[in-house]
Amino acid sequence: MRRALLLLPLALAACADDKTGSQPSPPITVDASAPPPAGPRRTVGHRNPLGDAFQSDNLVLDGDFELTGRSDQAPWITFDPSQGQVTLNYDTGGHCRSGIRCATLAQPDALVGYFASPLTGKIDIKLYAKPSTQHCADLQVVAIDLMTNAEDAELLATSQAPAEDGWCLYAGEADNLAYEEPAIYVALGSNKTLTATIDEVSALPVGEAPVHGAFPPLVPIDAATKARIDVASAWIRGHRKYGVGEKARGPQ
């Protein structure tokens, strides 16, 4: 606990910087008594253990993966086209952009996470990811409506290569999805060994979102991606649960 308290000011600084997306994290520990040697074996920092809680107006159900489990009807689910929902895997600590946990994705799975829509107006969506290839374009991020199988355009990466901190930022303005079932669909490119780490996802009404510079233009999704999204969307809608679940099916 002593160390955690010592690092708290640094942690707050990191959180503030996380919001603008420029600070590598976790921050390097500073010990005033001796200069740090070149190439420490690890750096140590402090995060809000509940993740980006300060972003309470984030419309993503669990934008930082801190309150999502690995199965059941969670804010995020991992979807295998041939099996349906499968176990959601994670990475932790400084491997993540913020908080304690972040999602990991491997072929052939897709990640689907719910968000809410305002009654009117477009929605600013951002997502950070680290594709194993370090080519930001190897990840597809699409705003979709699970109710009608309608897909919005794909959100493109803001750069071809990751930023200095290793993260790619995907951003765009999705159309309003009021009265529908909005979700973010994340899938990997065709490379069969490709994996990715995903963290810090936000959806905010346009106008309330922090300025991130000019967004790249949205592009229509291709037919193959649309087909994969349709499969996931139909499966998720068809497996919505209405009950107490397995835990209450016998004596407690």
Add this chain to the structure above:
Amino acid sequence: MQRRSWLATIILASASATAHAGTFDPNGDFSFDPAAVVTFGFEEAPPQSATGVKLVHAGDAVDGASYWNVNVDQNSVDVSIALPSTDASYVARVFARTNRLLAEIDVSYPKDGGSPATQAHFYPSGTVTSDGWYELVTNPFSVQGSRKPTAVFSVYANGADVDALEVVPSGAYRAAVACSPPVDPACGPHAFCESGWCRDGNPLVPPLPPPSQRGDVIGYFRARWQNYFGGRFSRVTYLPNATATLDGLYDAPDAWTFWNGVTTSIHRLHDWHTTVNAPFSFGGRGLLPVCFVEGDADLSHGAAPKDPNYYDVLVSHVGPAGTDLKPGDRLVAVNGMHPIAFVESLDALDWGMWRADDPDTHAEAVERMSSVIRRWATNITVMHCDSSNDTCAAPQTIAVADLPVDDGSYTYPYCDHRPLYHLGANGPNPVTHNSYNGPFYGVVDESQPGENIYGMVWNDAYLDNSGNAYQPAYDELTANADAVVLDHRLGNGGDVPGATYLTSPWRAEATIAANTPFDLTIGTFDSWTSNLGQQLYQDYLPNDPYPVGSASPHTNVPVALLLARDGSASDWFPLGMQGSGPNVRLFGRHTAGAFSSYFVFDYYDNWTWRIASGDLLMPDGSTHLGTGVPTDEEIVPLQSDLMHGRDTAYLRALDWIRTCTTCRQ
């Protein structure tokens, strides 16, 4: 998660006096806290019996040259630790990586009449490393070392690394004291009274968010309730109380007050799906292997009048031993209150609180009665009745502390709101009431030659890719039955296809409602109009209808549906049966009105909570959440029936089957 203790690794501290306390140096090298009384570096190989746990030698261990990778399926892994023989308070820390580590320290004492076992749970502190490790900590927990307790570090994970456990003295020792539940000032700050002992709540929950973050954390939960919860009815009726509870936590003085307050807020959403799975549990005191039901104490209202708001609470069935209560006996009061009112008053204490959306539905409270009494009641008032002369003795108040000791050897039956079964050898076990293993089906015991009355007992409404569990039963019923009693007096729900299928043989085809998606539009239900409801009904109907019945239903077969504690898809199913034709009739209690789906959130130590989301739209634009499905005959067990082994609702259903005049057309 079951526990399996397989390793007696006892580690005492031997850290260097020059080391920095439990932290990392500028190079990122870790040192245990020199004040630690227990350190464990996970350098030893786990024994072969520890399936799923392996020693990993790697240069990126937090401490030393290795760590454990824990990938266990069902059982937790326990490591024995030796704590000093002095009474003291400690904190514990450990590092984990890649997926969650669910960890706790369990302290148990000899059976010497002193305070009971205690536990401390690990949650993330926020400290992380660039190579993926994160620190988990406990809040301070007190150990009465002078009683020579047994302590274990218990971990469970599906693919997580664990390293560098330390236990360090911290805080002032706090002796456990006996208390009188449900609330006893003797417990003091951040403690609550459960099962006769003050329990320090802080070691059970995460650290208190610091003041600089607390408003953000409250705002985060508040936004989850505001943006995704409900249900039109539940948002209008219950949400304001829940958010007000959250808003009262800004000045919470300690971790327990804060996190228990968040849980209380969830309870005040007052919704059937919106429940909490606590990361901790304490055994009840006193032996009470008894299941209760809502009933009509027709033989004892002279001595104890009926409450104007609630049904009476009667004994439905009991375990084979361990109680002198028997079917038909009456639970008049708990702590001087109506038993249902008592259970429902505990929303700030009982993390298992479970409420229906319909404010007039209380079967959930009655189902949990025995468990709640054993933990939070001081006394119960009962009436013993005599079947030989149909009389009941005067009310008798019994201290819960005076109930026989429960040594763990007694059978507690499952409380499924069914006083009796009627399927003979084809039915559930009449002692354990294992109706959760259904469906059970066959000719009912009371069927006379030529009647061919069949019955079915089951607890859910769920179809998935693994198959249709109901089809064998329904195939037999539709092939051979001339009348059917569907006993769904405990209905845990499932999914809409399940509800649809269960209606299919008995009624004509129709689409009777449309499911909304999850509540994912800000303000949908807060500015509701009938016109909007009708428009959305039309919008949702193509993609998410509620179809019922079939093209060739057996409408010449009378079907009696028994209900008592039913929610969600087990609301949908009776809704699909209700009013469908003269061959279908509903008996018993109305349902929970839980016409929604849910999201489940998940934190450390299996601490999960669900938030209901969505509603059911009717063709006129109205919403159905909050209004249970009424039965055609609202009927509860009579005391005079229970004591004689008669099943009131079932017998009335049987009578209808035998006397109905338009039910076979």
